Amino acid sequence: MLHVEQREAPMTPVAGPSVTLIPQPVPDLAPAISDSTATTVAEPADAPPAEQGRRSEEAVRPTRPTRPLPPQLPRVLAVANQKGGVGKTTTAVNLGAALAEMGYRILVIDLDPQGNATTGLGINPRNLESSIYDVLLRDTPLDDCIEPTSVRGLFVCPATIDLAGAEIELVPAFSRELKLRRALDTVLDDFDFFLVDCPPSLGLITVNGLAAASEVIVPIQCEYYALEGLGQLLRNVNLVQANLNPRLEVTTIILTMFDARTKLADQVASEVRAHFGTKVCRNVVPRSVRLSEAPSYGQPITVFDPTSRGAIAYRELAKEVSGGAPQRVR
Ligand SMILES: Nc1ncnc2c1ncn2[C@@H]1O[C@H](COP(=O)(O)OP(=O)(O)O)[C@@H](O)[C@H]1O
Ligand SMILES: [Mg+2]
Numbered sequence: 001m002l003h004v005e006q007r008e009a010p011m012t013p014v015a016g017p018s019v020t021l022i023p024q025p026v027p028d029l030a031p032a033i034s035d036s037t038a039t040t041v042a043e044p045a046d047a048p049p050a051e052q053g054r055r056s057e058e059a060v061r062p063t064r065p066t067r068p069l070p071p072q073l074p075r076v077l078a079v080a081n082q083k084g085g086v087g088k089t090t091t092a093v094n095l096g097a098a099l100a101e102m103g104y105r106i107l108v109i110d111l112d113p114q115g116n117a118t119t120g121l122g123i124n125p126r127n128l129e130s131s132i133y134d135v136l137l138r139d140t141p142l143d144d145c146i147e148p149t150s151v152r153g154l155f156v157c158p159a160t161i162d163l164a165g166a167e168i169e170l171v172p173a174f175s176r177e178l179k180l181r182r183a184l185d186t187v188l189d190d191f192d193f194f195l196v197d198c199p200p201s202l203g204l205i206t207v208n209g210l211a212a213a214s215e216v217i218v219p220i221q222c223e224y225y226a227l228e229g230l231g232q233l234l235r236n237v238n239l240v241q242a243n244l245n246p247r248l249e250v251t252t253i254i255l256t257m258f259d260a261r262t263k264l265a266d267q268v269a270s271e272v273r274a275h276f277g278t279k280v281c282r283n284v285v286p287r288s289v290r291l292s293e294a295p296s297y298g299q300p301i302t303v304f305d306p307t308s309r310g311a312i313a314y315r316e317l318a319k320e321v322s323g324g325a326p327q328r329v330r
Pocket of ligand 2: 088116
């Protein structure tokens with residue numbers, strides 16, 4: 001049985017101009033980060049994200065190690081970080097939409113009782129007959145609760161507030177950590193990418209997400225305390241890897257809410273790159289009001305404002321994450 005610590009690791013970032021933004025103890029991060037080819041690249045502060053990506057690529061081309069080749073499709077990516085408000089849902093929805101725009105078939109699985117990915121993709125939870133709750137606790141086939149969205153190729157398995165009870169209701173369940181994985185196995189052939197939007201906690205629901213995935217995407221907000229609690233997340237990834245899911249790996253770090261006007265954002269980005277190396281996507285997601293407005297219209301940014309900086313950033317990220325893998329023939 002997997003024991004998941006709920007306790008926060010003591011993290012003590014210190015205020016001041018030349019502070020270390022990585023909370024201690026940094027060595028805790030090491031086991032989950034096998035990448036030793038760390039490169040620090042500060043993004044130019046004034047350029048749009050696509051431009052930033054290009055410039056930093058040019059600046060480091062001779063020495064920068066490239067991201068490893070992407071794994072074969074289908075890929076199951078858990079979007080996880082136990083901090084709330086760091087951009088997990090925004091990333092699951094918009095990366096999903098951008099990947100769908102590239103022609104891939106995408107299933108976003110909403111594992112958060114708040115249901116933000118569900119509503120952000122235009123689904124009204126009140127109109128649903130079944131949701132991820134029924135999949136996890138009533139053995140309803142996943143296929144029965146997949147909903148199409150306004151984007152061709154983009155589907156969502158919605159969550160409702162029922163899921164709030166699942167954390168407790170799962171406790172006595174048989175194979176409680178593997179409910180999602182077993183459900184996903186039945187639809188693996190139907191999609192190219194699965195994006196699992198995890199809740200802001202490290203409980204059983206997140207463990208289900210991690211046990212079903214082969215990769216973890218960690219969005220990191222370019223703010224103070226950005227990395228607080230990250231050691232805890234990485235330890236949990238290690239626990240799931242050791243006990244439930246040997247193929248699980250943190251493969252992708254996405255810097256979110258990057259505000260080019262602040263030095264702090266640059267500092268955070270540099271520290272994250274120094275520690276995580278090529279796992280960190282070159283493109284960053286800018287802080288953008290349009291990105292925060294899109295969910296209230298039930299649309300991903302690529303539909304809501306297709307030429308906005310946020311849409312461009314998520315399209316560039318979709319290229320990075322997919323590595324241009326050819327779509328599967330169906
Ligand atoms: N790049 C961004 N720029 C501006 N606002 C953002 C950005 N990314 C997310 N937000 C907003 O920040 C809030 C938290 O984001 P969300 O994706 O819901 O985080 P999480 O799922 O980690 O809790 C939401 O209101 C969202 O619209
Ligand atoms: Mg969320």
